[in-house]
Amino acid sequence: MNRTAVDTEGSWFEPEDLARLRRKLPIPYVDVVPVRTDVDGSILQVGLLLRASGEGRIVRAIVSGRVLVHESLREAVIRHVEKDLGPMAMPRVPVSPVPFTVAEYFPTPGQSLFTDERQHAISLAYIVPVDGECAPQEDALDLAWFDVQELLGSEVLGEMAGGHDVIVRRALSHAGMI
Amino acid sequence: MNRTAVDTEGSWFEPEDLARLRRKLPIPYVDVVPVRTDVDGSILQVGLLLRASGEGRIVRAIVSGRVLVHESLREAVIRHVEKDLGPMAMPRVPVSPVPFTVAEYFPTPGQSLFTDERQHAISLAYIVPVDGECAPQEDALDLAWFDVQELLGSEVLGEMAGGHDVIVRRALSHAGMI
Amino acid sequence: MNRTAVDTEGSWFEPEDLARLRRKLPIPYVDVVPVRTDVDGSILQVGLLLRASGEGRIVRAIVSGRVLVHESLREAVIRHVEKDLGPMAMPRVPVSPVPFTVAEYFPTPGQSLFTDERQHAISLAYIVPVDGECAPQEDALDLAWFDVQELLGSEVLGEMAGGHDVIVRRALSHAGMI
Amino acid sequence: MNRTAVDTEGSWFEPEDLARLRRKLPIPYVDVVPVRTDVDGSILQVGLLLRASGEGRIVRAIVSGRVLVHESLREAVIRHVEKDLGPMAMPRVPVSPVPFTVAEYFPTPGQSLFTDERQHAISLAYIVPVDGECAPQEDALDLAWFDVQELLGSEVLGEMAGGHDVIVRRALSHAGMI
Numbered sequence: 045m046n047r048t049a050v051d052t053e054g055s056w057f058e059p060e061d062l063a064r065l066r067r068k069l070p071i072p073y074v075d076v077v078p079v080r081t082d083v084d085g086s087i088l089q090v091g092l093l094l095r096a097s098g099e100g101r102i103v104r105a106i107v108s109g110r111v112l113v114h115e116s117l118r119e120a121v122i123r124h125v126e127k128d129l130g131p132m133a134m135p136r137v138p139v140s141p142v143p144f145t146v147a148e149y150f151p152t153p154g155q156s157l158f159t160d161e162r163q164h165a166i167s168l169a170y171i172v173p174v175d176g177e178c179a180p181q182e183d184a185l186d187l188a189w190f191d192v193q194e195l196l197g198s199e200v201l202g203e204m205a206g207g208h209d210v211i212v213r214r215a216l217s218h219a220g221m222i
Numbered sequence: 223m224n225r226t227a228v229d230t231e232g233s234w235f236e237p238e239d240l241a242r243l244r245r246k247l248p249i250p251y252v253d254v255v256p257v258r259t260d261v262d263g264s265i266l267q268v269g270l271l272l273r274a275s276g277e278g279r280i281v282r283a284i285v286s287g288r289v290l291v292h293e294s295l296r297e298a299v300i301r302h303v304e305k306d307l308g309p310m311a312m313p314r315v316p317v318s319p320v321p322f323t324v325a326e327y328f329p330t331p332g333q334s335l336f337t338d339e340r341q342h343a344i345s346l347a348y349i350v351p352v353d354g355e356c357a358p359q360e361d362a363l364d365l366a367w368f369d370v371q372e373l374l375g376s377e378v379l380g381e382m383a384g385g386h387d388v389i390v391r392r393a394l395s396h397a398g399m400i
Numbered sequence: 401m402n403r404t405a406v407d408t409e410g411s412w413f414e415p416e417d418l419a420r421l422r423r424k425l426p427i428p429y430v431d432v433v434p435v436r437t438d439v440d441g442s443i444l445q446v447g448l449l450l451r452a453s454g455e456g457r458i459v460r461a462i463v464s465g466r467v468l469v470h471e472s473l474r475e476a477v478i479r480h481v482e483k484d485l486g487p488m489a490m491p492r493v494p495v496s497p498v499p500f501t502v503a504e505y506f507p508t509p510g511q512s513l514f515t516d517e518r519q520h521a522i523s524l525a526y527i528v529p530v531d532g533e534c535a536p537q538e539d540a541l542d543l544a545w546f547d548v549q550e551l552l553g554s555e556v557l558g559e560m561a562g563g564h565d566v567i568v569r570r571a572l573s574h575a576g577m578i
Numbered sequence: 579m580n581r582t583a584v585d586t587e588g589s590w591f592e593p594e595d596l597a598r599l600r601r602k603l604p605i606p607y608v609d610v611v612p613v614r615t616d617v618d619g620s621i622l623q624v625g626l627l628l629r630a631s632g633e634g635r636i637v638r639a640i641v642s643g644r645v646l647v648h649e650s651l652r653e654a655v656i657r658h659v660e661k662d663l664g665p666m667a668m669p670r671v672p673v674s675p676v677p678f679t680v681a682e683y684f685p686t687p688g689q690s691l692f693t694d695e696r697q698h699a700i701s702l703a704y705i706v707p708v709d710g711e712c713a714p715q716e717d718a719l720d721l722a723w724f725d726v727q728e729l730l731g732s733e734v735l736g737e738m739a740g741g742h743d744v745i746v747r748r749a750l751s752h753a754g755m756i
Contacts, residue, residue, distance in 0.1 A: 061246075069243060070250045070289050072344045084652040085671030111248050113342050116326055116334070118618040136670065137619030139705050140678065141324045141754045145576065146346065148294055148319075156294070157578075164291050166250045168324065168344075171673050210578070217573040220501065220675045222513075222566070262474040263493030296440040314492065315441030317527050319576045322496065323754065335756075349495050388756070395751040398497045398679065400691075400744070421603055424595075426645050428604045428700045467604050469698050472682055472690070497682075502675045502702065504650055512650070520647050522606045522702075524680065 066163035073167035074120045075147055075208075076107035077215040078129060078174045080189060087171075087219050090195055090212060091178060092204075093128060094186035098161070102185070103205040106212065108167070117141055121170060127181060134176035143168035144218040147211055158207035171215050192221050244341035251345035252298045253325055253386075254285035255393040256307060256352045258367060265349075265397050268373055268390060269356060270382075271306060272364035276339070280363070281383040284390065286345070295319055299348060305359060312354035321346035322396040325389055336385035349393050370399050422519035429523035430476045431503055431564075432463035433571040434485060434530045436545060443527075443575050446551055446568060447534060448560075449484060450542035454517070458541070459561040462568065464523070473497055477526060483537060490532035499524035500574040503567055514563035527571050548577050600697035607701035608654045609681055609742075610641035611749040612663060612708045614723060621705075621753050624729055624746060625712060626738075627662060628720035632695070636719070637739040640746065642701070651675055655704060661715060668710035677702035678752040681745055692741035705749050726755050 065071075078091035092104040109124040111117060118137055125135040147167040149160035158167075180187040190200060196216075201209040216222045243249075256269035270282045287302040289295060296315055303313040325345040327338035336345075358365040368378060374394075379387040394400045421427075434447035448460045465480040467473060474493055481491040503523040505516035514523075536543040546556060552572075557565040572578045599605075612625035626638045643658040645651060652671055659669040681701040683694035692701075714721040724734060730750075735743040750756045 065243060065247055067291070069247060069291055070293075072248045072250050079673065081673060083671075084650075084656060085673055086652065087673060111344065113245070113247055114328065114333075115248075116618075117324065117344070118620065122618060136707075137617075139613065139615060139619055139621060139707065139753045141326075142322070142752065143320065143324070144674070145574075146295065146319045146321070150292065155292075157576075166289065166295070166346075168346075173670075173673065213578070214573045217570045218501075218676065219673045220513075222569070257495065259495060261493075262472075262478060263495055264474065265495060294440075296442065300440060314529075315439075317435065317437060317441055317443060317529065317575045318500070320574065323752075335754075351492075351495065391756070392751045395679075395748045396498065397495045398691075400747070417602075421599060424647055425599055425603060426606045426647055426649075428606050467700065469601070469603055470684065470689075471604075473680065473700070497680045498678070499676065499680070502651065502677070504675075506648065511648075522645065522651070524700075524702075 063162075070164045070166045072111040073108060073149070073165045074111060074117060074124060075167045075169040075211055076121055076125060076135075076172045077169065077212055078107055078125070078135075078172055078178070079215075081173045087192055087216065087221050089189040089191055090215075091129070091174065091187060091189050092200065092212075093180060093184045094188065095184045097205050101205070102203075104200055104203045104208070105205070106208050108208075117168065121172065125172065125174065128184060129174060129178040129187065130181050132177035132179070133174050136173045136175065138170050138172065143170055145169045145211065145214045147207060149206065156207075157210045160206055169211050169215070171219060192216065196222065241340075248342045248344045250289040251286060251325075251327070251343045252289060252295060252302060253345045253347040253389055254299055254303060254313075254350045255347065255390055256285055256303070256313075256350055256356070257393075259351045265370055265394065265399050267367040267369055268393075269307070269352065269365060269367050270378065270390075271358060271362045272366065273362045275383050279383070280381075282378055282381045282386070283383070284386050286386075295346065299350065303350065303352065306362060307352060307356040307365065308359050310355035310357070311352050314351045314353065316348050316350065321348055323347045323389065323392045325385060327384065334385075335388045338384055347389050347393070349397060370394065374400065419518075426520045426522045428467040429464060429505070429521045430467060430473060430480060431523045431525040431567055432477055432481060432491075432528045433525065433568055434463060434481070434491075434528055434534070435571075437529045443548055443572065443577050445545040445547055446571075447485070447530065447543060447545050448556065448568075449536060449540045450544065451540045453561050457561070458559075460556055460559045460564070461561070462564050464564075473524065477528065481528065481530065484540060485530060485534040485543065486537050488533035488535070489530050492529045492531065494526050494528065499526055501525045501567065501570045503563060505562065512563075513566045516562055525567050525571070527575060548572065552578065597696075604698045604700045606645040607642060607683070607699045608645060608651060608658060609701045609703040609745055610655055610659060610669075610706045611703065611746055612641055612659070612669075612706055612712070613749075615707045621726055621750065621755050623723040623725055624749075625663070625708065625721060625723050626734065626746075627714060627718045628722065629718045631739050635739070636737075638734055638737045638742070639739070640742050642742075651702065655706065659706065659708065662718060663708060663712040663721065664715050666711035666713070667708050670707045670709065672704050672706065677704055679703045679745065679748045681741060683740065690741075691744045694740055703745050703749070705753060726750065730756065
């Protein structure tokens, strides 16, 4: 849900072509909440990117991006984790393709809890424990890991755009943390 | 996953336009397994359509179709149930948008358990109890309700195409019936 | 998670017997979040009971109670809905036995988000749309239906004990409402 | 669902005491399907134990056992994996406490798909990827890892008792493998 989608995937289309498609069809997405887990599987930390939004604001974001034609959901999850957290990140892709939530992004604010001014996107959201070294890539300014309690007690979730904070809360809810 | 999709939704596009889009993007779908339930919520019967496949075979099918741009998943479920089971069908749309499974249809057989020669479709599958009068619509030849044990002991699941039988089995598995 | 459990089910045991069992084994429970839904399946209202807690406080509560030996989960859900909402309540028991969350109640506060001073209970939680006439039964003082936005903007969730508010929030999260 | 439960946990009670409890209350269990996964999260292999059943038959079994009083579900999963697969097994306990299925074991065959002549058990079932060295422990005769296709094409699932084969099939269904 950011410029990267255009920059790195738009090469598959002419930019006008992608813009035109986005007016005609819902676009399949994957949203990934990167987490560090304890040995008992409970979430210790959530990883959030810091990046410039389309409107020039600085926002926190989860890993997110389009599913390409002929690409499986598992491949899309791995590709976007690598794109955003770097080639040394080792995601443990979930065993099941069933998402913990589905986020429906609409261009018009208020139609759902999720907005994306560029398109109607239908995003399958996964909690993905990530091992290995993670580092911000390309257009991301930073990657920070927040303890769950720190995250909930701070202003960080308020710095997310488009409803990413809702996805993080739903992830923590599904994981039994809140 | 049938001609109806082209016939009833293709009007939003020129046919060549839809065909072209289908080569460029995965197409978001909903698959619906219509069921009759007992008072305790357990599945009594599964409703299957009988229709002509694109290749002229007669196949059994579940309710299935595209999500349109700016349409919510809930709206898509209701629209496709009405399209396939008639205006007197009363679907109890699930409380949660989380599907019980996700079916990834690819044009090339073997890339997954699901095939659709026309497109790469990503389908969110829901079990939907349906009350009221159901009747086959438009291009469907018949609608039949099968007791769960009858369904499993017969050749009916073998008469489904594209992997719809897998979706029915996953639905019964998720519901604790098999 | 209330005196009703003792009153109505304790008859299966001598009271001291149940108390002794509760020190030796985790007790299986079901928690039910009663809801009214829109035609598209989205949650409109949540039903909450008003009752006296064990310590004499007045608290809001969801439907909750033990699973009896030789009783199925579906039977337990129906029995507790009838016990708390009355014989005219018509619960639509979920098609799947998979709960939307599992609440682990411990006697010691802080071991989890859920506490029950009487016992270690493992509760499978379900969202149950309820049609028909609902009325508070037995020891409940009132039953009130709250619009989702009203519920979130009020003090009502703060009037719940033992972590029932966490279960309601998880239900709304799972249902895509928050 | 085996003698180990009595042998290793019965020490908490006198044997007659446990037998008596089992007639009075449903017993909370966890069932664990141990798997080896590919880098993309899909299941490659399922680990099954070979052990003597209560009736002296040799059966295949998944990891299974009671939840003890004051023990969390996460602790129970880890304890039973260690008990059955050895101290070098490294389970990746799921991030969410929501099971992929719930198995209700009854003493009377036919009341559900699951039977346990000793008790009414309510079991939360989890798919657990296991890294590290696994070895059969105590009363298990063997531990074998089966490729998914090998498992489905062989007689192995028919060698499971009490409905463990149903749990394995539901696990593969939930994971999108069948």
